[in-house]
Amino acid sequence: xxxxxxxxxxxxxxxxxxxxxxxxxxxxxxxDPKRQTPSHTKYDGIDYVPANSKVLLGHHFASIAGAGPIAxxxxxxxxxxxxxxxxxxxxxxxxxxxxxxxSLLASIRHEGKSIGEIIEANVxxxxxxxxxxxxxxxxxxxxxxxxxxxxxxxxxxxxxQGYQSGPAAATSSMLFMILAVTFGFMVYxxxxxxxxxxxxxxxxxxxxxxxxxKFPFVALSKNAWYAILLxxxxxxxxxxxxxxLQPRDYLxxxxxxxxxxxxxxxxxxxxxxxxxxxxxxxxxxxxxGAQYLFPILFVTVACGAISGFHSLVSSGTSAKQIDKEExxxxxxxxxxxxxxxxxxxxxxxxxxxxxxxxxPAVIFASGVATFMSSFGIPLEFxxxxxxxxxxxxxxxSLDTATRLGRYIFQELFESVAGxxxxxxxxxxxxxxxxxxxGLLLLYGYQKIWPIFGSANQMLAxxxxxxxxxxxxxxxxxxxxxxxxxxxxxxxxxxALVVLMKNYFIAKNFVLVVVAAILFILAVVLIFETYxxxxxxxxxxxxxx
Numbered sequence: 001x002x003x004x005x006x007x008x009x010x011x012x013x014x015x016x017x018x019x020x021x022x023x024x025x026x027x028x029x030x031x032d033p034k035r036q037t038p039s040h041t042k043y044d045g046i047d048y049v050p051a052n053s054k055v056l057l058g059h060h061f062a063s064i065a066g067a068g069p070i071a072x073x074x075x076x077x078x079x080x081x082x083x084x085x086x087x088x089x090x091x092x093x094x095x096x097x098x099x100x101x102x103s104l105l106a107s108i109r110h111e112g113k114s115i116g117e118i119i120e121a122n123v124x125x126x127x128x129x130x131x132x133x134x135x136x137x138x139x140x141x142x143x144x145x146x147x148x149x150x151x152x153x154x155x156x157x158x159x160x161q162g163y164q165s166g167p168a169a170a171t172s173s174m175l176f177m178i179l180a181v182t183f184g185f186m187v188y189x190x191x192x193x194x195x196x197x198x199x200x201x202x203x204x205x206x207x208x209x210x211x212x213x214k215f216p217f218v219a220l221s222k223n224a225w226y227a228i229l230l231x232x233x234x235x236x237x238x239x240x241x242x243x244x245l246q247p248r249d250y251l252x253x254x255x256x257x258x259x260x261x262x263x264x265x266x267x268x269x270x271x272x273x274x275x276x277x278x279x280x281x282x283x284x285x286x287x288x289g290a291q292y293l294f295p296i297l298f299v300t301v302a303c304g305a306i307s308g309f310h311s312l313v314s315s316g317t318s319a320k321q322i323d324k325e326e327x328x329x330x331x332x333x334x335x336x337x338x339x340x341x342x343x344x345x346x347x348x349x350x351x352x353x354x355x356x357x358x359x360p361a362v363i364f365a366s367g368v369a370t371f372m373s374s375f376g377i378p379l380e381f382x383x384x385x386x387x388x389x390x391x392x393x394x395x396x397s398l399d400t401a402t403r404l405g406r407y408i409f410q411e412l413f414e415s416v417a418g419x420x421x422x423x424x425x426x427x428x429x430x431x432x433x434x435x436x437x438g439l440l441l442l443y444g445y446q447k448i449w450p451i452f453g454s455a456n457q458m459l460a461x462x463x464x465x466x467x468x469x470x471x472x473x474x475x476x477x478x479x480x481x482x483x484x485x486x487x488x489x490x491x492x493x494x495a496l497v498v499l500m501k502n503y504f505i506a507k508n509f510v511l512v513v514v515a516a517i518l519f520i521l522a523v524v525l526i527f528e529t530y531x532x533x534x535x536x537x538x539x540x541x542x543x544x
Contacts, residue, residue: 038112058253066397068303071360080279091305092340101332107315143437146398156219172212180248236399266371276351304343308459405433461488
């Protein structure tokens with residue numbers, strides 16, 4: 001099949017969904033352009049800082065994307081390209097888009113607080129405690145995972161002869177950090193115009209990419225990068241968002257857009273024929289054993305369709321930076337659909353080079369670089385650029401996840417020890433998150449990585465549970481969140497049962513216990529929410 005049709009159909013459906021379904025949700029939820037947002041009412045110059053909608057879209061898109069929309073579709077392609085494509089389309093529009101948009105708006109209405117705070121306001125303190133513990137542990141895993149991914153991508157191996165993409169990516173990223181801080185200072189403190197600053201900033205960004213490609217002077221080992229990255233994310237979590245997070249993610253998004261547009265243009269020019277089978281069956285045998293389309297497909301393809309991490313970004317950094325409430329549709333729903341397009345390009349990459357070997361990043365880079373070569377981009381340069389963009393995704397998710405871990409840790413202890421406690425201090429919360437992630441790195445986070453997909457998707461189900469409770473107590477239509485919630489709980493609970501069975505057979509009893517804890521936690525939260533809502537408490541204290 002001609003892959004061009006996958007792009008055209010996807011683009012048409014996403015545009016229609018943003019206009020029609022996104023508009024429907026905005027109307028149903030009562031978006032009010034005149035309502036003051038937390039970035040103004042709680043402005044502190046560090047976390048609560050209003051941002052231009054285009055700047056915030058860049059931050060949000062770069063933060064939620066990570067490596068997920070690339071790795072997920074490539075790994076799930078064992079079932080064929082058709083089920084993956086359908087899940088990206090349907091999931092992005094009706095599940096992930098609703099999840100992200102709703103999480104962002106609900107947080108705005110709750111003073112920029114996390115999903116845990118929304119659960120407390122609409123379900124109770126027990127629900128908040130359980131959710132925040134779950135969310136913080138998941139974020140610790142994310143920080144450990146992406147620290148390892150970025151360190152591996154940046155590392156220099158003296159035993160390898162010839163050109164290495166790691167030092168090139170590291171050099172470009174270090175130069176980019178300096179550029180981002182300078183950009184933030186000039187725009188937010190010297191009041192330089194955003195349009196002119198963007199042109200200059202993006203030009204210098206691609207100059208940094210070229211310098212890294214031609215003169216890769218930052219050549220360090222993987223362990224050295226572990227140390228550097230842990231120091232970096234401490235700074236990224238505690239520095240004012242206008243100084244590093246906002247400008248870095250905003251400028252970074254242009255490289256990600258360039259990667260996406262380059263891949264799409266290459267597909268339009270080359271229109272490669274899909275070599276992968278459309279459907280390989282509901283059960284596929286792999287080296288790891290039998291894989292079942294349900295629930296494995298829906299756990300594997302997370303970012304690109306729906307991801308629990310998105311709710312933490314929406315209700316974490318992004319809700320604190322929304323300038324006007326009407327921006328929530330663009331930032332929440334729009335960014336999700338852009339990410340779904342990235343997932344489609346990743347799917348076409350593996351469907352075209354179906355016999356390719358290597359990591360998802362290598363497969364994706366080979367496919368997209370091949371597409372880009374159709375309009376004159378040298379193949380090797382294209383591969384290096386795509387690897388750079390991939391590491392940019394991962395690095396952005398890394399520092400955002402650290403900041404979110406800090407927020408949730410502070411919320412956890414705020415209700416126990418009070419706001420003035422040392423445990424609610426942002427430095428203590430950041431250090432605790434980083435130390436826990438560092439210990440996981442030493443232990444070997446790969447040992448529990450297989451359960452991450454289920455934990456992440458359960459986080460999405462729990463976020464949809466919080467949104468459903470909020471909408472119900474407001475008297476709003478809950479079907480838009482209830483139906484996706486039911487489906488995601490069915491997926492994650494089934495996946496955990498499958499994992500417990502596989503771990504038990506493999507005699508990995510530690511992971512049996514972990515999977516069982518996640519299963520019990522989800523069930524307890526479901527019943528807790530049901531019991532609270534059926535009492536039909538007064539809605540006069542609910543934030544509309």
